[in-house]
Amino acid sequence: MSTAPTETISTNEPTEENVEKIDDEEKHILSSYTKIEELQKFSISGTDIKKLREQGFYTVESVAFAPKKQLMDIKGIGDGKVAKLQEAACKIAGKMQFVKAIDYFERRSDIVKLSTGSSNLNELLGGGVETGSITEIFGEFGTGKTQICHTLCVTCQTPASVGGGEGCALYIDTEGTFRPERIAQICDRFGLDASDTLNNISFARAYNSDHQMKLLSEAAQLMSESRYALVVVDSATALFRSEYIGRGELSVRQQMLGKFMRELLRLCDVFGVAAVITNQVVSTPDALSFKASLKPIGGNIIAHASTTRIFLRKGQKNARVAKIYDSPNLPEIHIDFLHFLLTNLHVKKGLSQYQVQHNFISCSIIKKKRNPKKHYIFEIYKKV
Secondary structure, eight states: OOOOOOOOSOOOOOOHHHHHHHHHHHHHHHTTSOBGGGGGGGTOOHHHHHHHHHTTOOBHHHHHHSOHHHHHTSTTOOHHHHHHHHHHHHHHHOOSSOOOHHHHHHHHTTOOEEOOSOHHHHHHTTSSEETTSEEEEEESTTSSHHHHHHHHHHHTTSOGGGTOOSSEEEEEESSSOOOHHHHHHHHHHHTOOHHHHHHTEEEEEOOSHHHHHHHHHHHHHHHTTSOEEEEEEETSSHHHHHHSOSGGGHHHHHHHHHHHHHHHHHHHHHHOOEEEEEEOEEEEOOTTSSSOEEEETTHHHHHHHOSEEEEEEEOSTTOEEEEEEEOSSSOOOEEEEEOOOHHHHHHHHOOOHHHHHHTTTTOOEEEEEEOTTOOEEEEEOOOO
16 A cells, blocks of 8 residues: 655745644545445444445445445445435535535635646646646657656645645556656656655556456546545556547447446545546548648547547657647647757757757756747756
8 A cells, every 4th residue: 555655845844823723734635535334423334334345345435436236236225225325425525515606616726736847838837737637648759748657647646836746656557657756757857755755656567457447446546545636547548549449339439438437527526536547649640731630539439438538649849848739728839848959068068969869858958048049948867
């Protein structure tokens, strides 16, 4: 079981005011969900609770949010018990009724946003990756999708005052691209201990789409036992795309994708984590131009389930360009979130081109200016 993240950035001595603030934050975290054993106070038997846990229901909220049909599929729980279960769960959860928009507005003002490690990308996202929702990152290979996911696994463990979530990270890898040594490199940038950081990351490799679905159920159990701030699925669509081939299996694939995304969104609703998924792209010929346009796969199923969609592409001179592809509250603009003028780095820092490219995610932009040719020059502080 993962332990609570170790805070190694702040070195200030604790004061009474800080201790009270930390206690309030811990109470808020603990009250974000209720363990399923609380249903016993409403005359729900221990046997029924055991059956619910065996089917992946570990919190009262998961029972309250589940459709009646899903609960009735559990052996030994009939129509009468389902009604009693959901009535009790709704009373405890207290999230199933209308609220004033002003109250919801104030509640959203307290939402934690996780830093991506790039100030430009954070600005594009309105402060960072939002918790309690799904953020999709898609683009061609080599655009930085996996690197952002690795960085988020580190930043989510830092204090909220510096863009963290003060929680553990859960990483589901479907393409075999998770590298713990990359996590260690990113830890050097933030001044964190690599061992403690890696100990707070729960990792699993998914080998097929069924296994990928099963891992979400196991994720719910882990989150009911420890404080988590982030769930990463890299990539969410690769296994479905390779296993369901052709138009004949398209509808089945979309149904399975829809179920996976719904379960992932339920984790966000129940535990308040930030869910970050990566997605592949497909080229579609454009009759009006000579270039093929890139579209994310998954169709409307992925589009409707994702709250914020970010499109990454390669720019000039090793730049990575990010664009808001879809969002309910963010404008569709784009920025260069990684842009290095290599000759400047070679001369001023004595770095080789390989060293610059290899460490571009771990380097923090601390100074920005324009040269006479109107190129942005970024200076980095990390020593290689």
